[in-house]
Each structure stands twice: as C-alpha cells, then as structure tokens.
Amino acid sequence: MKRLLLVTDPIGGSTSVQFEILSSLTTGLRPRYELFVFTPYCDEERSAALSQLGCQLITPRSSGLSFESFIPADGRRNESMLWATSWVREALFARNSSDAAACLRTHPVDYTVNLSMTVPAHCDLWWILGTPLDQTIRGMAGFNLVARLVDAASHRLVASLDERVLRRIQSQSVRFLANSPYLQSLYRDRGFPVEGVVYTLKDLSGFHPTSPHPTRDYVLLYVGKELDNLDFPALVRAGVRIVGFGNKVPAGTQLKKFTESIEWLGPVSQSELIDLYANALFTLFPFTCEPMGLVPIESMACGTPVLTYARQGPGSTVLPGSTGWLVDTPDQMLAKAKEIWSRRDSGISPAGCIRRAREFIGQRMVDELVDWIEGMCALDGSNAPLDRARRELTPGAKPMLMGRA
Numbered sequence: 001m002k003r004l005l006l007v008t009d010p011i012g013g014s015t016s017v018q019f020e021i022l023s024s025l026t027t028g029l030r031p032r033y034e035l036f037v038f039t040p041y042c043d044e045e046r047s048a049a050l051s052q053l054g055c056q057l058i059t060p061r062s063s064g065l066s067f068e069s070f071i072p073a074d075g076r077r078n079e080s081m082l083w084a085t086s087w088v089r090e091a092l093f094a095r096n097s098s099d100a101a102a103c104l105r106t107h108p109v110d111y112t113v114n115l116s117m118t119v120p121a122h123c124d125l126w127w128i129l130g131t132p133l134d135q136t137i138r139g140m141a142g143f144n145l146v147a148r149l150v151d152a153a154s155h156r157l158v159a160s161l162d163e164r165v166l167r168r169i170q171s172q173s174v175r176f177l178a179n180s181p182y183l184q185s186l187y188r189d190r191g192f193p194v195e196g197v198v199y200t201l202k203d204l205s206g207f208h209p210t211s212p213h214p215t216r217d218y219v220l221l222y223v224g225k226e227l228d229n230l231d232f233p234a235l236v237r238a239g240v241r242i243v244g245f246g247n248k249v250p251a252g253t254q255l256k257k258f259t260e261s262i263e264w265l266g267p268v269s270q271s272e273l274i275d276l277y278a279n280a281l282f283t284l285f286p287f288t289c290e291p292m293g294l295v296p297i298e299s300m301a302c303g304t305p306v307l308t309y310a311r312q313g314p315g316s317t318v319l320p321g322s323t324g325w326l327v328d329t330p331d332q333m334l335a336k337a338k339e340i341w342s343r344r345d346s347g348i349s350p351a352g353c354i355r356r357a358r359e360f361i362g363q364r365m366v367d368e369l370v371d372w373i374e375g376m377c378a379l380d381g382s383n384a385p386l387d388r389a390r391r392e393l394t395p396g397a398k399p400m401l402m403g404r405a
Helices: 017-029 044-052 079-093 095-104 133-140 145-171 181-189 232-237 270-279 294-301 330-343 350-360 362-373 388-392
Strands: 002-007 033-038 055-058 111-114 123-128 173-178 219-222 242-245 282-285 306-309 324-327
Touching (some): 017 044, 017 362, 111 362, 123 362, 133 145, 145 173, 232 330, 282 294
Parallel strands (some): 033 055, 111 123, 282 306
C-alpha cells in the first residue's frame, strides 16, 4: 500500500477545523493509502482520534516559540490562536520549515499533500484552503477589536510577512489546488499557478431534517470571524427573531454589538446545531470573506434555505430561488430578510435544498483529490494522465517526494 502524508496547521480544540477536514479525508483515503499526518501541534484528544482513524501522527519536539505557552491549564485553546502562533513561528523564525524538514526526513512517503497555510514542506500538491492573512484580518476588523488594531498598525508588515510564508510553501510544492473557484482566482491574481479546484467537503450524513413539522419561528445566524457588520438591530426592530450560534468566535470579537439584539446561544453541539438548522425559517449568512462556506451546505442538508451574498464560496453553492437567495449589499440583505420573515414562508422546497447539499459530499472530495495525487489531472484541466517528465517541469517542482520508483 502506498504511503500518503498530509501536512496541516495546528490541530486543537473540540471544534477544530483542521480535524474536521482530516477526519473527512482519512475516512475515504484510508482504504487506498497508509496515512501519515504532520502538524506543528496536536492536542491529546485529537491525537487519539487521529490514531483511531488510522493515521500515524508526526509532530516536532517543542522548541523555540512553544505552542504550550499559549494553552491554558485545561488543555484547550481557540484554534485561531494556535494558527496565529504557528504563523509567527514561520514568518519570523522559519521554525515550521526546519521542523518539517527534520521530522519528515525519516518518514519516506510516496505522496505528500500540504493543507497548511503556515508549514512549508516538500509536497506533490499544495491544497490552498484559506485567504492570505492580511485579507482575513481586514475582513474581521468590523467586529474584532484585535483584528482592527493589527490592521491599522501593521497591515503592510503582516502582508509582507505572509507573502514570505506563502512563497516558501510555493517553492516546495509541485502542483497547486484551491478549495473554491474564488480562491483559485484570488491566488492566480497574486501570481500563484493554481491549476484546479477541489472543495473541502465533510461527512454530511448526520445533517438532515429532524422533524416533519419544523417550527420555522426564527432565523439562524452563524457568528464567526467572517461575520459582516450587518445592522442586526434593524432586523429586531422589524420583528425578526434571530438565534445566533458560534463555536469559533476569535478573541477580540465585539459580541455586544449584536448579541444584545439576538438570542445568543454561543457554542453548540453538532446534534443541537442540526436541530437549529432544521427548524429555522432560513439561515442568515452575512460574511466578509468566505472562500467556500460549509454553513450554507450544512443548512441546505437540513432542508433549510440560505440568505447570503452573491460572491465568493457561498455565491457558488447556494442556488437563488431554489435553495436560497443571493444579494449584493447589506441593505439588500436586510430588505430580503424582512420580506421573507413577514411572509413566514420561504417558498423554497426543503427537498431541493437537500438535493443540492448532496452534491457536496465528502466522497466526491476524496475521489477528486486522489486523481490529483496520482497525477491523473493534466495542466489544462482535462482528465488525461500527466506524464512524469511534464510533472517535474511544473513551476516550483521538487523531485524528492514525487514517489519511490
């Protein structure tokens, strides 16, 4: 059996994005490969879970700027802080680069896929999963005090350092993917030769309608780092009942700006989340930057339409009139939300939402990624086999992990 290495950003906390992606991937990849995961940090609970999923975890010894100094006594920490620590370690000290080189030297593999935005490592594929850091921070600034201060004080410095990190990853990567058409276009405009798109999908088997008679007596709002500065009090004054949840609200987010206007639940379990989706009249998803957007897909899987912006990831996953509504501005979003609420009827079939969500199942992600791993996707986007000589001429190619002959 061939050996596949997945490189990721730090993994930590009960709502780890990195772990969600890995768990969906490994379920489909395990029958095909012997799996290894390299990450700068992984908490004990997620480490045990990865082992149960059939992955051999590789982590460096603590040195230099340590993750442990940012983790409280209970062993949990917002994954955004772990990511920021990882970024600083690489941007200022190149610690992730040296750790990866040292650790992976003794773990020969056939293929390597890098899912990280902070860990340069020799790889066959770099799968880009997020926006550049300066753009992410600027998008968060509306509701996040820390992000606003960082953006005002050091936007150019952060952009320059992040460019350095991303170019290091590029220099060690043979081929390049993005997880949405939006990211593909964004990085191409910045000079990264992104060849194709593979969505980061998840196992949606648990997401489904929970009652034959859903209440439909509230609008569901996801609160996270992507939240747009929408006029939520205006919706409340119009009588719209908004229920908000969020497991991954970064430190510095000014929750009081809108939590006084909505029913704020904070972190919820997956079973609670599914029930919230299933009983909402619609899911409200205003965002500043969202490359793909799992929230709309999860909502549709539960039979609930989505009101969001006609751009980036959600603009390509929500079908206007069939599974939700797409608008261009915050004012249009407010008007549409009031209109739908006044009718108390979305006019959209739950069955249509469910059918659309089924187009984004995790197995599709696995199958498409395997095609890229095995070199079956040519540079022109066709499915013709890619010969080895042509693959080694790809910009940034590094031959040492292209496979064992």
